[in-house]
Amino acid sequence: MEQTFIMIKPDGVQRNLVGEIIGRFEKKGFSLKGLKLLSVERGFAEKHYEDLSSKPFFNGLVEYIISGPVVAMIWEGKNVVTTGRKIIGATNPSDSAPGTIRGDFAVDIGRNVIHGSDSVGSARKEIALWFPEGPVAWSSSLNHWIYE
Ligand code: DAT
Ligand code: MG
Numbered sequence: 561m562e563q564t565f566i567m568i569k570p571d572g573v574q575r576n577l578v579g580e581i582i583g584r585f586e587k588k589g590f591s592l593k594g595l596k597l598l599s600v601e602r603g604f605a606e607k608h609y610e611d612l613s614s615k616p617f618f619n620g621l622v623e624y625i626i627s628g629p630v631v632a633m634i635w636e637g638k639n640v641v642t643t644g645r646k647i648i649g650a651t652n653p654s655d656s657a658p659g660t661i662r663g664d665f666a667v668d669i670g671r672n673v674i675h676g677s678d679s680v681g682s683a684r685k686e687i688a689l690w691f692p693e694g695p696v697a698w699s700s701s702l703n704h705w706i707y708e
Contacts, residue, residue, distance in 0.1 A: 594634030
C-alpha cells in the first residue's frame with residue numbers, strides 16, 4: 561500500500577494545529593504508520609529540502625524548519641501521496657482552496673503549516689530520511705469498511 565511523508569511545520573505545532581491536522585488524515589481513512597515530535601538540525605533540514613537549494617528562499621525555508629519542533633508522520637492508503645497533497649492544498653495559501661489545511665489555516669507561503677511528499681519517489685526518500693527505523697507494522701481493523 562502507498563505511503564507518504566507528512567510533516568507539521570514549526571508554525572503548525574506552535575499554533576496547536578497538530579490534533580486538527582492528524583484528525584483530517586484519520587477521518588479521511590488513511591492509516592498512521594509513523595509519528596514523532598522532534599527538532600531537526602540545519603544539515604538535516606538542508607538535506608530534506610536539497611532539491612530547492614538553489615532557490616532564493618532556501619535559507620529562509622531552512623531557518624523556518626529549524627525554528628521549533630515539527631511532527632513527522634508516515635501515512636498510508638490508496639493514492640495517499642496525491643490525495644494527501646489535495647488535503648494539504650496549494651503551496652501558496654493565497655491559492656489554497658478553503659477546506660484544505662493551508663486554505664483554512666495559513667496566510668503566508670513562508671508559514672504554510674505543513675509539508676507533504678510530492679511523488680511516490682520523494683515519499684520513499686523522505687520516509688527513509690526521517691524514519692530510518694521504518695514504519696510501524698500494523699493494519700487497521702477498519703480497513704474492511706474503508707476499502708471495497
Ligand atoms: P510544497 O511544500 O507545496 O511541496 P515546494 O516543495 O515547491 O512546495 O516548496 C517547499 C516550501 O518552500 C514551500 O512549502 C514553501 C517554500 N516556498 C516555495 N516556493 C516559495 C516561494 N516562491 N517563496 C517563498 N517560499 C517558498
Ligand atoms: Mg515540495
